């Protein structure tokens with residue numbers, strides 16, 4: 001009989017508090033790393049509910065992870081499978097990654113191309129873009145300041161860097177009037193290089209209307225996580241953004257990716273501010289399922305350290321399981 005075992009490590013790492021997660025500043029990131037072992041084979045996953053975005057807390061996720069692993073062990077001894085569909089999204093995602101990795105079904109290679117993320121200072125983005133090899137895609141948060149300022153900045157970048165494509169993210173913050181104000185400042189000849197704006201308006205209907213009025217492409221992010229969401233092609237809808245920690249199991253994410261591709265939409269694998277461990281796993285998922293799309297994973301620099309697995313070329317220190325950032329969870 002194959003011997004099964006599992007371990008859970010809780011981590012807590014400091015973050016740069018300047019990151020704006022809607023209305024809240026996150027100073028510290030909490031999560032779990034889970035190891036599942038079956039005989040010689042082992043797989044790992046990260047479970048890190050994101051405050052303000054996830055419904056579940058880290059405590060709830062930890063409790064459910066312990067219960068699921070115990071039930072899984074019993075089910076396996078009867079040679080049965082145990083579904084993850086009823087679990088919290090972060091738990092379903094992390095555990096499905098561990099199982100998939102254990103089965104050797106996750107490619108080792110990662111898609112480490114990034115779309116540099118700009119939270120405010122345009123000069124920083126210029127420097128990063130200069131060093132970017134290949135396709136130049138950057139992402140700018142909009143909707144934090146005046147809409148006309150956002151429009152001016154987007155237009156300025158598109159003017160200054162002729163091969164630049166922009167992803168923008170408004171997190172549903174604009175009224176139709178503000179969205180129109182933004183568009184007014186982006187010259188019509190620049191608009192096609194906005195690859196998409198994620199969720200410009202407060203409602204999907206207003207966002208679609210904005211896209212129809214301006215010809216600027218949009219993407220669903222928050223909408224993807226609504227209970228009744230269906231992947232449906234719409235005029236000017238370019239992409240869906242998939243944040244696996246907020247969506248659920250790898251199987252569920254892959255179903256969404258396949259549906260998006262069938263409808264001619266781009267599927268963008270994106271970060272929910274995981275540690276370097278989770279981000280490298282997301283890069284592998286992106287490589288496997290969306291190899292031609294730059295994923296949205298440029299969030300590592302918000303952290304003070306990397307955990308266990310390093311992101312290529314990151315200069316952040318790497319902390320191992322025996323470091324101060326981890327404690328083993330008693331099961």
Ligand SMILES: O=C(O)CCC(=O)C1=CC=C[C@@H](O)[C@@H]1C(=O)O
Pocket residue numbers: 020021022115117139169171221270271272273295296297298299
């Ligand atoms: O998608 C990316 O390129 C990076 C991730 C990212 O932008 C986000 C991650 C998590 C919360 C948000 O503030 C933001 C988003 O809304 O997409």
Ligand SMILES: [Mg+2]
Pocket residue numbers: 169171198221222241
């Ligand atoms: Mg978004």
